[in-house]
Amino acid sequence: MANNQINHVALIMDGNGRWAKKRGLPRTAGHEEGCKRIIEIFDAVKANHIYCMTLYAFSTENWNRPKSEITLLFRYLDKFFKDNIADLMRDGVRVQVMGDITRLPKHTQKTVLEALNKTKDNNNYVFNIALNYGSRQELVKATKEIAELVKENKLDINDIDEQTISDHLYTSNLPPIDLMIRTSGEQRLSNYLLYQLAYSEFIFTKTYWPDFTKDKFEECLKEYATRDRRYGKIVEE
16 A cells, blocks of 8 residues: 655756756746746645655755856845745745855855744744755765764764664754655756665656646656555565
């Protein structure tokens, strides 16, 4: 029997540039349109009583993109939070961030920190955004933190287990990820939540992110509902 409950959905918002190119527009137009989909999908997340949505907004590898594109991406991010913070507060949404934001532009750091502070006591939903995030880097961070505890005799090496690692990840206070959706047709994880996605269900849709509407998201939820999550167990027919 399928386990249909979703508490946490993660998304890789891919295809903005190709969406724009297909229309003869600059890549940044795809990012601008893609920003509009974020709240639309988050509204659908809340309507389906899904507690947490995690978004891959900017990876550690994205610094290799043209500087002008990166600059506009962070401007869109600033605008997104400024335009939507009131609604997030109204709905009791807590904003969380995964990744090292110290490399982000100062104005973006300020915007993000303000959103974190304003929403820190909210707990109806979680809007978790990955910024300057890479899963391998996250695992290095966790390993160093655990090693430091062992070095300081605060943790016995024989007591290190899977929970210890989970406790040192950015997602330590969040439920396990039930479903990961990647748009645009690419079928890879791109250094995203490598540890956390061990038993998640994956859906790869060919739809570019700017075209990934609420209806497309609902289709993914319907597909997820047909999945049989066995976690390695044998389930009698």
